[in-house]
Amino acid sequence: MKGLLKKLPPFAPDYSGVSSLFYTLGGAIIINGADGCIGNVTGYDEPRFFDHDSYIFSSGLKETHAITGDEDVLRSKIEDSLEKEDLNFIVILGTPTSAVIASDHESVTTLLSRGREIPVFTVNTTGIDCYEKGLSRAFDALARKADFYPPLSEPSEDLSVNIVGATPLDFWGMEQAGEIRDSLEKRGIRVNGCWGMDNSWESVRKSLQAQMNLIVAASALRGARYMKKHHGIPFICGVPLARFAEALTEEIRGKGSGQPAIMALKPGRGQRLVLLGEQLWSCSLRQALLLENPDLDIRCISFFKQEPSLKMEGDLVLQEEDDLTEYVNREKPTLVIGDPLYRRLTCDTPFYGIPHLAVSSRLYWNHDTPYTGDAMDLNEILKRL
Amino acid sequence: MRKIAVYGKGGIGKSTLTSSLAAAVASMGYKVVQIGCDPKADSTLNLTGGKETVPVIEYLRQHGGCDSLDEIVTWGYKNIACFEAGGPTPGTGCAGRGIVTTFELLDDLEMFETYDPDFVFYDVLGDVVCGGFAMPIRKGYAEEVIIVTSGEKMALFAASNIRMAVENYQQRNYAKMLGVILNKRNVENEEELINDFVQRADTELLGVVPRDKNIQIYEDRCQTVIEGDPDLEISKKIMEIAGRIVAGGKAGGTAVPGEDT
C-alpha cells in the first residue's frame, strides 16, 4: 500500500540533505528537534563524520519546550553553546517536531544575526520530505547568499567550472568527487570549487569566478538557475564518467553539438537496461553506455524527484515499493542497475548493484569502486548483457 | 469515581460554572478534583480564593520534571484538589499536547490513587477539538461529558463540534454525553435554540443557569456563589444541577453523600 515500506528503509530525509551540503564549510549546523533526529545524520547519512570536524548539534528539543514554544530557548542555547571561533555561518534546520509546533526559525535567525558578521540562516526542512528536496533548498539558499561573494570576483580567464551537487548522499565518497574533478582537470578544465564535497567556504565564496557551473545532481538545479539569472553563470548538466566524460567536456568547451550532451544519444530498441539512481548520474551513465552500444534501450527510473526537462522516453518516478516490482515484471529488463537494496524488489531480474547512500546509508559506504570519472569501468555492466 | 469533562466555547462562563458545580458537589460531602485544561490556566481561581495554581506546564518548564503532587496542587474550597494544565506562550508551541503531558504526569504521580476522589471535573476549552483537547474524553479519563453553551451562534457551533467529537469517540466506548447546561446570555429565543440543539444532539438538558449579578459579585472576590452564599437563588439552581449530575444525569435526582454513585 501507499507509503508502506516492507523491504526498503526510509530514505535520507531532507535535513540530511541540507546538512550534507553545508557539512564541510566551517559553519555550525543546528538541527532543531529531539536527539533522535540528528542521530540519522551523524550516524547514518554523513560518512565524513569522523574524517572531518563535525560541528553539528541537536537542539535537544524537549516536550516542555515543544508545548510552551521553543524559539527563545533555541536562541539562547545557540548563543551559549557555540564555543568554536571563526565560524563561517550558522544554519538552523527543522525536523518533524519543529514542523508540528511551527517553530519560527526565521525569528531566531534574525535575532542571532544581530551583532554577528557571519550569515545566520535557516532552511526549513520538516523531516517529512526526502533528501533531494532539502538539498534543492540548500543549494538555492547557498546560491542566494550573494553577500558572501567578494564584490570583485570577476570570472577568470581560463576555462573553469564549479562542480555543484556532489554530496555524499549521491556520490558517497571523496574518491567519487575526486574522480569527477580529475576527469575535468585532465582535459584542461580548471575546477574552481565544488559544492557539496571536497571544498571550503572560501571556494564557495569565489564561486562567481568560474565561467560555468557543472551540475552533477538534479537537486542542484534550482540553485544553478538562480546563479544563472542573477549572476549570469551558465550551467551544464552531467557527471563525467567513462567515455561520456569526453562528450561532457566538449560541451563545457562550447564545442558540443548544440544540444545537451546528457540528452545527446537516444536509447535504442535492443536489450533493456533499467538505471535506478540519482537522475543526472543515471542519465550520464545512459549516455556512456550508449556510446558503447547504441542499441541499448536504457530507462532511468527513480524513487526520487526527476527534472522533467531531462527525462527521455520511458523515464519515470516510482512512488511505492511495489511499483518497482510491478515495473520489472511488466517491462522485463535484461538488467537492473541500482542500489543493492533494490534487489529485494526486482524478483529474479539480473541485477548490478551500485550503492546510493541516500538509500542504503552506511551499509555499503566503504565500497571503493569508482562510478564516476574516467575510472568507471563499464565492462562490469556490459558483460552482464 | 466519576470523571466528568465540562466543555464549552472560551468565554462562555465554563470555568465559573465548573468551579461552582465542583463546589456544590464538594459541599455535598464528596471528594472532588478539578483540572483546568485551558492554556489560560485560570479555571480554579474561584475555588482557591484567588491563589494561583502553578500550571503544570510552567512547573515542568522551570524544573524539568516533577516528583510530587504537592508541588503542583492547590487545595481549594472544601478541600477540592485544583490543578491547572497551562500551556504555551500565545503564538507558539502546542497547547493540545500540554493537556496530554499534564494527564500523563498526574498518572505518573498516581493522583487518582492518592486522592481517591469521588468526582473529577475537567474544565476544557472547547473551541478547538484537536487530538490534545480531545484527550480528556479518551479512554481512562473522563467518562462523561457536559457541554456548557449559551444560545449564541458561536457557542452553539462549538457545542456542536464537541458533540461530534464525543460521537466519534463513542464508537470506541469512550466518554458519553451526560447533558447540556444552558448558561443564559439572554439571546432571543434562547431556550428554543437550546432545546433544538439538545434534541439534535440526542442528549438532555441538565439545567439552565440564569444570568445573575451575584455570580460576578462573588467572582470579584474569587469565590463561587456556592461558597459565597448558598442561600441565593442562583446557588440553589446550581445545587440542583449538581444534584442531577451526582444522580447520573437523571432529572430531579437528589444527592446522598457516601452512597456509591
Place this chain on the structure above:
Amino acid sequence: MQVLLENLPQYLKENKKRLNSKDALHYCPPCGGGWGVVKTAVQVPEVQVLFVIPIGCGRHGAIAAMKDGTDSRIHYLLMEEVDLVSGDHLEKTEAAVRELVEETEAKGLILFTTCIDDLLGSDFEGLIEKMEEELQIPISRGKMNPILSETPRAPDIMVHNTAYNFLRERGQEESAVNLVGCLSPVTSDSELFDFLESGGIREVRHMGNCSNFDEFLSMADSRVNLLIRAPGKRACRDMERAIGLPWIDLPASFLPEKIDEGYKNLSLLGDFSYDTGALKREAEEAIREIRPLTAGRTAVLGKTVNADSFDLALFLHRLGFQLKYVLAAAVKDHEQEAMEILRTKRPDLPVIPHLDPALALRQENSEEVDFGFGLDTAVYFRPRKLVLLPFETSLFGYRGILALLESIRSAEPFSGSVKDLVYNANLVI
C-alpha cells in the same frame, strides 16, 4: 560543560537528576547511541513491528536492523505533511496493520509512533483496541519519542513496557523467574544461575532468549521478575499491577557490597543452598592481584558501556585507577550512593555530560590516557588500551567482576580505526 564531582549534587538538583544541561545544545556523535527501541522491541519473537513515522525518524533504526538481520520483521508507514493536520494517517495505519497481519504470520504486532503523534495527541489506543478485535491479534503500543528523553517516560524505559504489555494471563511456575531491564540476557557463566538453581529455580527467562512468542508469553507464569537494570523498573511495576507478577530489585553492579545485597534480596524468595562466599573471595583476590596493573594508571570512563556510570566509576577507583573523567547522562537512584562515596574520595573528578556541546571540539586535541572504558572514550581521548563493555554482554555478579578484570588484564593496545569500531557497534541515537 563539565562539573566537578563535589559540585554534582547541586547541579543535579537544578537539572532534575540529569547531567546534560537543559540550556545547551546537544552534540550527538554516533558513538553515543545505544540499542534504540527497535533492537529492544524486536527481541519479542514472532511479532511484526510497524513504525508510523515521518521519513526522518525511521532511518537509523531501519539500517541498524538491516545490519543486525532483523529487518524482515520491521516495517515503516510514512506520514505525509497532510497527515499532520488531518490525522489521516490513523486510517492508513489501520490498512497497513491489516496488510501486515494478512501477509505475515505474526503472532503479535508492535505499533510504534513518534514525537509527532505525541504532539498531535493521536488516539492510537482506540485504534489498537479496534484492530485487536477485528484481527484477533495482540497489539502493543510503542513510542519512539525522544522529546521525552531524560524523563520518567523516556523511550528507552517505555520500550520495556511495550514488550511486556503482551503478557496477559498469569500462570504459576514456581521454578521460573524473569530477568528484566537488561537489554541482553545475563551472560550464562554468571553464578546467578547456580544460585537460583540451588533454590529450585531452573528456568531463567529473558525476552532475548525466547525462541517463539508462546515462550515469551510464558514469562507471565514466572514466579518473579528480577530487575537487573533500572530502565526495566517501570515495566516491573506495571506488570505487578496488571497481572500480579511481583518483582525484586537485583541491580547488576561491580561493587561486592551491592552484589551481596542483591543476593540477600533474592534469598527472601526461599532457601538457596549456593554459597556465594567462595566466589566473592575469588573476586576480592582477583581485585588485589590486578592492582599492579591498574594502580595509578589513568583512565576515562565513557557513557557507551553496559553498566551504571557511577557504580563502575567507583569500582575503577577502588582498583586504583586514576580516573581523569567520567562521561555520563544522569545519576540513577540506585547509583546515588556510589556517587556519594566516590565524591568523598575524588571531589575533583570532572564529570562530562555525554551530550556536552564542548565535546565537538575535543576530538582535535584529545588527551592520552592509559585505559578507556567504553568505545566513546576512543573518540574523545587517546586510550592506550580500550575495554569495551558492549550492550550485547550483560555481566552480573562476582563472575561479572572477574570477567571485567579479565578484560582489563587482556586489553590490547588500541590501534584500530575508531570509525570502524563505532560503526561496527551499530548504535542508534
